[in-house]
Amino acid sequence: MKKRVEKVVKEKAAGNFEDEFSKTADDYQCSGSLEMDFPELCSLLGMKEIPAVTPRPPASSQSQMGAGIATTTWCPKPRLQVELESEDPRSIKEVRVCGWKVDELMARVLNKTLPALSNLQNLHLWRAGLTGRTLTSLKNTISLCSNLRTVVLEGNPLPEQSYHLLISEDSMLTHVSLRNNRIGEEGARLIGSALATAHAANNNLLSLNLAFNSIGDAGAAHIAQGLRLNRSLLCLSLANNHIGDTGASRLAEVLGPFSLTHEEVVERRRLLLRRDQSPSHADSKCERPLSIPSSSSLERNVSKGAKVASKKKDTAKKDEKPAANQTGGVAGKKEEPKLARKASDTKLPRGKGGKSGGKEKRPSVLDQEEKANATQNKSAELVETVSPLLEPGVQHTGGRVILPGNTALTSLNLAGNMLSEQSLLLFLSSVGAQTEGGGLLRLCLNRNRFPPDCDSFLKIKELMSLRDPLNKTASAQVDDEQGQAA
Numbered sequence: 001m002k003k004r005v006e007k008v009v010k011e012k013a014a015g016n017f018e019d020e021f022s023k024t025a026d027d028y029q030c031s032g033s034l035e036m037d038f039p040e041l042c043s044l045l046g047m048k049e050i051p052a053v054t055p056r057p058p059a060s061s062q063s064q065m066g067a068g069i070a071t072t073t074w075c076p077k078p079r080l081q082v083e084l085e086s087e088d089p090r091s092i093k094e095v096r097v098c099g100w101k102v103d104e105l106m107a108r109v110l111n112k113t114l115p116a117l118s119n120l121q122n123l124h125l126w127r128a129g130l131t132g133r134t135l136t137s138l139k140n141t142i143s144l145c146s147n148l149r150t151v152v153l154e155g156n157p158l159p160e161q162s163y164h165l166l167i168s169e170d171s172m173l174t175h176v177s178l179r180n181n182r183i184g185e186e187g188a189r190l191i192g193s194a195l196a197t198a199h200a201a202n203n204n205l206l207s208l209n210l211a212f213n214s215i216g217d218a219g220a221a222h223i224a225q226g227l228r229l230n231r232s233l234l235c236l237s238l239a240n241n242h243i244g245d246t247g248a249s250r251l252a253e254v255l256g257p258f259s260l261t262h263e264e265v266v267e268r269r270r271l272l273l274r275r276d277q278s279p280s281h282a283d284s285k286c287e288r289p290l291s292i293p294s295s296s297s298l299e300r301n302v303s304k305g306a307k308v309a310s311k312k313k314d315t316a317k318k319d320e321k322p323a324a325n326q327t328g329g330v331a332g333k334k335e336e337p338k339l340a341r342k343a344s345d346t347k348l349p350r351g352k353g354g355k356s357g358g359k360e361k362r363p364s365v366l367d368q369e370e371k372a373n374a375t376q377n378k379s380a381e382l383v384e385t386v387s388p389l390l391e392p393g394v395q396h397t398g399g400r401v402i403l404p405g406n407t408a409l410t411s412l413n414l415a416g417n418m419l420s421e422q423s424l425l426l427f428l429s430s431v432g433a434q435t436e437g438g439g440l441l442r443l444c445l446n447r448n449r450f451p452p453d454c455d456s457f458l459k460i461k462e463l464m465s466l467r468d469p470l471n472k473t474a475s476a477q478v479d480d481e482q483g484q485a486a
Contacts, residue, residue, distance in 0.1 A: 025108070030116035032090050034082060037116065041109045051078040056096065085119060094122040101129035107137040115144035123148060127155040132162055139165045142173065150175040161187030164194040167205050177209040188219030195226030195233065198267040198389075207235035211413070220247025227254045229264070229388045231408040239444070240416035248414065248423035255409070255440065256430035259400040260389070268389040268401065275390065405430070407438030419448040424456035431463060441468040 025044040030037045035053045042050040078100035085091040095114065102110070102125065114120060123142070130138070135158060142148055151166060151173055163178050164187075183191075191210070195202055215223070220243045227233070238251075260268065388403070395402040424445070431440050443464055450457060 025112070028112065030113055032116045032118065034080070034092055034095075034113055034117060035089060037113045038080060038109065041112055042106075045105050045109065047105060049078065051080050051100065053080045053082060056081040056083045056094070083122075090117075091119050092117050093119050094124070095120065096124040096126070097128045098124070098126045102134055102138075103129075104134060104137070107134045107141075111137060111141045111144075114141055114148075115146075117145070118147065120145050120148050122150040122152070124152040125154075125156065126152070130156045130158065132158060132160040135162060135165065139168075142166070143170075149173055152177040154179045154181065157182040161190065163187060164190035167191065167194045167202050167208070169194075169200045169202055171202060172204055174204055174206045176205065176207070178213070179209055180212045183210060183213035183215060183219070185216060185218045185222070187213075188215045189222040192222035192224070192226030195223070196228065196230035196388075197226075198229065198261075198264045201230055201232075201387075203232045205233055208233060209237045210241065211237045211239040213241050215241040215243065215247075217242075217244050217247035219243075221250040224250040224254045227251070227406050227409065228258070228403075230406070231388050233409060235411040236409060237413040238417070239413045243414065243417040243419070245418075245420055245423045248417070248419050249426050251412070251414075252423065252426035252430045254406050254430075255427070256405045256433040257395075257402050258405055259402050264389060265401050267387075271387055271390055405434065407434055410440060411442040412440060413442075413444040414448070415444045415446040417448055419445060419450065421450045421454055421456055423448075424450060424454070424460060428456055428460055428463070431460070439467070440464070 025041055028037075028041055028044060030041075038053050039050050081096040081098065082092045083094035083096075085093045095117075114123070123145075125138075130153075135156075142151060149172065153163070153166070154177060158181070161183060163181065163183065166173060166176055166178075181187075188210075191208075195205070195208075210223075215238060220238065220241070223236075223238065224247075227236075391404065393404040427443065427445075431443065434440065441464065443460060445457065445460065446452075
């Protein structure tokens with residue numbers, strides 16, 4: 001009996017000991033110095049092996065994340081590599097985890113230390129052994145980092161394939177790389193829904209690298225679905241993803257004019273109704289996608305509007321005449337200074353009646369400033385909430401609503417897939433239909449199942465060179481080589 005009691009006492013003591021560790025770690029206030037905060041928090045959480053914080057010299061040969069190139073070095077021992085922007089140890093702009101597991105305890109440490117780095121811009125996790133829970137914790141950590149815009153998560157396959165959490169609607173990330181994560185159809189479906197749906201969209205992501213996964217034709221269709229109403233993504237890499245002509249046709253369809261689905265048409269009508277009910281559009285005619293008024297009805301409406309306007313003018317003139325008589329007309333000029341003294345909120349009298357005394361108020365100027373600020377705020381809200389479903393150039397043909405297509409995407413990498421010359425014809429048609437003001441500038445189709453000297457491929461290369469004289473397909477090839485090495 002005594003042994004059992006002693007055992008229970010020891011277990012409770014051990015539990016209290018762990019709780020004290022946890023409470024102390026939660027109450028710890030980070031100073032912004034990773035060299036001091038990181039080992040301190042690790043020790044407070046009872047970690048036996050604490051990774052060292054080592055500076056990483058800046059590599060001038062590295063390209064930006066937008067190109068999808070990121071060199072990775074193997075760490076023989078777990079260590080946290082950091083890159084400084086200056087000699088100040090608090091000026092860390094990049095943190096790298098290369099080749100060692102980030103468990104839940106380490107995720108807690110990162111959740112405390114990374115948000116304290118005010119200059120942190122890039123986070124690289126290569127083969128960090130993440131799980132669904134640690135990825136969720138990482139997503140929460142990223143949301144707390146005010147200046148973090150680039151996340152590289154490579155070599156971390158997840159059974160849940162919940163990578164879409166990084167590019168949700170409220171995400172502030174602009175560059176995300178998810179290479180070598182074994183992303184399949186389900187992961188591509190979640191990513192496509194995160195890019196855009198008929199009701200919501202990610203408006204901050206600029207580049208997304210999905211090279212060296214297993215997306216396939218079905219996954220490419222899901223990504224294309226997300227590109228329909230996404231107008232922020234500029235660069236997309238789907239290199240080496242087992243995509244054939246079926247998936248490529250869905251991607252090519254999005255680049256040119258396409259018809260809206262029933263769900264998108266319903267959402268467009270709802271947005272039009274809400275826009276027309278707003279005060280700024282109260283006097284304007286609402287756009288009706290499926291019923292266009294005839295010219296005779298338009299003329300009748302215009303004539304009615306003119307009559308109403310003339311009636312308003314007549315009533316305004318009648319109201320002005322008695323007001324002029326009350327002021328006395330020409331004979332009442334001497335009484336104007338007296339009226340100005342009694343009512344300071346009226347207009348200032350002209351002439352020599354300036355001896356009214358007291359400070360003059362100008363509510364009209366203040367009202368104009370307030371109205372200007374209000375209109376600016378309203379216009380800013382409209383810019384933020386504008387939907388591609390309301391963009392100009394929408395056509396109505398045969399009972400269908402035709403959208404101009406995605407002209408925001410400027411770079412698409414489909415190298416190393418299974419495309420034939422049939423896909424080239426589709427891309428040539430879609431890209432050729434894009435206007436000169438927007439559309440693809442770079443389209444990488446190397447190492448697919450068509451001869452490199454076929455006419456369609458040569459025409460696409462010529463079209464790309466005309467749009468972007470500095471276009472170099474070598475950058476996409478380097479991207480593929482680096483991804484394969486990773």
